[in-house]
Amino acid sequence: MGVFSKTCEYAIRSVFFIAHRTASGNRVGIKEIANGIDSPEHFLAKILQDLSRRGIVQSAKGPNGGFYIDERGLKRPLSEVVEAVDGNSIFTGCGLGLAYCSETNPCPLHNEFKAIRNQLKDLLEQTTIADFSESLNLGITKLRK
Amino acid sequence: MGVFSKTCEYAIRSVFFIAHRTASGNRVGIKEIANGIDSPEHFLAKILQDLSRRGIVQSAKGPNGGFYIDERGLKRPLSEVVEAVDGNSIFTGCGLGLAYCSETNPCPLHNEFKAIRNQLKDLLEQTTIADFSESLNLGITKLRK
DNA sequence: TTAATAAAAGACTAAAAACTCTTTTATTTT
DNA sequence: AAAATAAAAGAGTTTTTAGTCTTTTATTAA
Ligand code: FES
Ligand code: FES
Numbered sequence: 001m002g003v004f005s006k007t008c009e010y011a012i013r014s015v016f017f018i019a020h021r022t023a024s025g026n027r028v029g030i031k032e033i034a035n036g037i038d039s040p041e042h043f044l045a046k047i048l049q050d051l052s053r054r055g056i057v058q059s060a061k062g063p064n065g066g067f068y069i070d071e072r073g074l075k076r077p078l079s080e081v082v083e084a085v086d087g088n089s090i091f092t093g094c095g096l097g098l099a100y101c102s103e104t105n106p107c108p109l110h111n112e113f114k115a116i117r118n119q120l121k122d123l124l125e126q127t128t129i130a131d132f133s134e135s136l137n138l139g140i141t142k143l144r145k
Numbered sequence: 146m147g148v149f150s151k152t153c154e155y156a157i158r159s160v161f162f163i164a165h166r167t168a169s170g171n172r173v174g175i176k177e178i179a180n181g182i183d184s185p186e187h188f189l190a191k192i193l194q195d196l197s198r199r200g201i202v203q204s205a206k207g208p209n210g211g212f213y214i215d216e217r218g219l220k221r222p223l224s225e226v227v228e229a230v231d232g233n234s235i236f237t238g239c240g241l242g243l244a245y246c247s248e249t250n251p252c253p254l255h256n257e258f259k260a261i262r263n264q265l266k267d268l269l270e271q272t273t274i275a276d277f278s279e280s281l282n283l284g285i286t287k288l289r290k
Numbered sequence: 291t292t293a294a295t296a297a298a299a300g301a302c303t304a305a306a307a308a309c310t311c312t313t314t315t316a317t318t319t320t
Numbered sequence: 321a322a323a324a325t326a327a328a329a330g331a332g333t334t335t336t337t338a339g340t341c342t343t344t345t346a347t348t349a350a
Contacts, residue, residue: 001146001149001150001231001234001235002234002235002238002239002240002242003148003235003240004146004240004241004242005146006242009240009241009242010242012241013241013242013252016253086146089146089147090146090147090148093147093148094147095147095148095149095154096149096154096157096158096288097147097149097151097154097155097158098287098288098289105287106287107158107287107288108161108277108288109268112268112272113268115264116261116264116265116268119260119261119264120261123254123257123258123261127257132253135253136253141251141252141253141255142243142250142251142252143241143243143252143253144243
């Protein structure tokens with residue numbers, strides 16, 4: 001089990017993939033995305049429908065249709081993608097699964113765990129989708145295999 | 146979805162609970178543990194059977210039986226409990242779920258994610274089960290509610 | 291040596307997550 | 321207007337995780 005759900009992993013990877021293609025002004029179809037990020041096509045379709053409803057990605061039907069991300073979308077932090085899919089429990093939840101995680105009712109891991117959790121939060125909040133386009137363009141980072 | 150599976154959360158909490166009770170030389174029954182950490186009794190039984198087989202906790206049947214943790218067990222790092230239940234994917238897995246996470250084939254989050262992942266790894270490797278007994282004794286930290 | 295106790299084991303059910311397949315709707319091109 | 325294209329929506333199945341219930345085995349105490 002990873003930090004994010006499978007659904008969330010696909011969401012992030014697809015968003016990076018779309019952002020990368022959108023940079024050159026193109027729209028990209030679900031088949032190409034699914035193939036590009038190595039995910040099940042119809043499952044990814046559901047995820048993108050959701051992200052589309054939430055305005056994180058845009059879509060167009062018909063010939064030359066497909067998914068893309070507008071200017072505003074590119075500036076969104078990754079945390080919004082994660083929250084849209086997995087909710088905010090990774091940012092706020094207790095490492096030991098206690099119902100109420102707080103300073104006054106801490107579990108044994110509270111302080112240390114909170115620090116790590118906050119770093120993940122900061123990472124996802126401070127980096128926008130656009131931030132990754134360049135490294136993808138340079139071919140330094142990969143989204144499949 | 147938390148960082149650990151539900152099973153793993155129960156495992157950690159129960160181990161803390163048992164360690165705490167063992168400190169006073171007692172054995173503690175499954176009912177009391179389940180109640181103390183707020184987990185389903187029979188589900189926890191499965192988990193403890195597993196931890197027992199792996200030597201992380203000890204158990205005794207019959208009257209005055211129950212679970213306890215010996216000297217060696219108390220000195221084990223938390224990472225062993227986590228690995229026993231969830232495997233080592235939290236310590237080694239890719240944040241975006243790529244099959245091979247490596248320096249030469251990094252995903253966009255690789256460097257930042259690795260740093261956070263390693264902190265979690267260090268935290269769990271460097272703290273032993275015994276390390277928490279005191280804070281539990283002092284009543285500072287809680288395992289349920 | 292029998293009764294009581296408590297974990298171990300086995301065989302389930304329930305819920306959630308992941309994934310698939312089919313039909314519908316919107317858009318564009320001819 | 322008709323045909324082609326591509327996402328949206330709906331209705332499933334499969335797999336995994338979580339949780340329950342019952343029976344068996346081992347140990348101790350009366
Ligand atoms: S109480 Fe567990 S992380 Fe805060
Ligand atoms: S490739 Fe994703 S964390 Fe290393």
